[in-house]
Amino acid sequence: MTRSTTSARPPGRPRSGVNAVVFAATLSTVNELGYAHATVDRIAAAAGVAKTTIYRRWPSKGALIVDCLLDAFGPLPLEGASRAAFMSSAIHWIAAKISEPGVGDAFAGVFSDAVSDPALREVLSTRLQDPYRLALQDALGEPENRVLFFIDVVVGTLLHRMGMTGEPMVDADVAALVEMVLPHFTDGPGPT
Amino acid sequence: MTRSTTSARPPGRPRSGVNAVVFAATLSTVNELGYAHATVDRIAAAAGVAKTTIYRRWPSKGALIVDCLLDAFGPLPLEGASRAAFMSSAIHWIAAKISEPGVGDAFAGVFSDAVSDPALREVLSTRLQDPYRLALQDALGEPENRVLFFIDVVVGTLLHRMGMTGEPMVDADVAALVEMVLPHFTDGPGPT
């Protein structure tokens, strides 16, 4: 877990491999208590780790959540026989991810905090939004502002519904979202 | 300002008419410092009012913000020669409101807090979302779930962009949003 590839190990006691344990504890705590009540103390207790250990590895609660989400989402699956099929699968993919226990609440929560926290906004953009935006641009050959617009539409709609109901969007509304977006991605073959 | 229509005035000292002053102080403070840094203490100081006075009138910061937004938005203008024209003007209307100083930040901030606060979510739904949803349903004759879906799309997109950039959506993207929604509202005349 801790640097196994290049460069000799630095001096001192190596970090214990508890990142995965902390991520799991984070999602389960958020799933159980909601984002605001999932305090760093509780997450540390659930992971069987001292709070200071968490702050030694992540500079803030927001950064921890972002890394946790990065671990939970993984890479965007680049599949689809056509541009429309690709966008459809991508929308269903993120909707399914958001529906996983704890993921949706953590996702919505970190976006919430970012509204009033420019530093967190920067972390969120750089580590989460930018990679997926670039992957979409490469796969579809779309200009940046157009990709950003459709990310706003898809993610904004999913998050707003979750923010208002506390539950992820139902399949029928995800399908409606797909139907709304698809006409804008009809030309040319998909990235597969 | 304080009950001028029916029923005899209740006993005791009447409330001073500072609601409007508090609303103005709230928006200007949010505009100046952002939602999270616009603490109740600061808002009270900006309004020239004691913090206890604010908590005597609104049970929480969230409820204050919701009332402030209600005051800032006013009723949805029910104008449009066709359903498409009505939806277009409604989308531009809310985009313009969100662009007003402080309004957008307060709007995004209260939605943010609501994600982890079911009580605030209830206030937000009952006092802000429901009235506009009902107005849309009456004006367009649309079923509730369809109206809720398009509210999610429009408001979610606007708020997500603001949450990621700190600034309201530019006109070009608002126009793109309109273009995306309009095909779903083509039949029949408008509510005017």
Added chain:
DNA sequence: CGGTATCGATACCTTTGGTAGCGAAACTGG
């Protein structure tokens, strides 16, 4: 004038994100 409810002011409580300091443990190189 008596009853009632609001006013500003102050002090206070609680939660929570985040930090500092400490001794113990784990690892490396000599």
Added chain:
DNA sequence: CCAGTTTCGCTACCAAAGGTATCGATACCG
């Protein structure tokens, strides 16, 4: 085996912020 370095858990602590309690003063009604 030992010195050096870094992480570990633990405890104590700080500051910010939402929210509450109390109190004397004030405004209004009958």
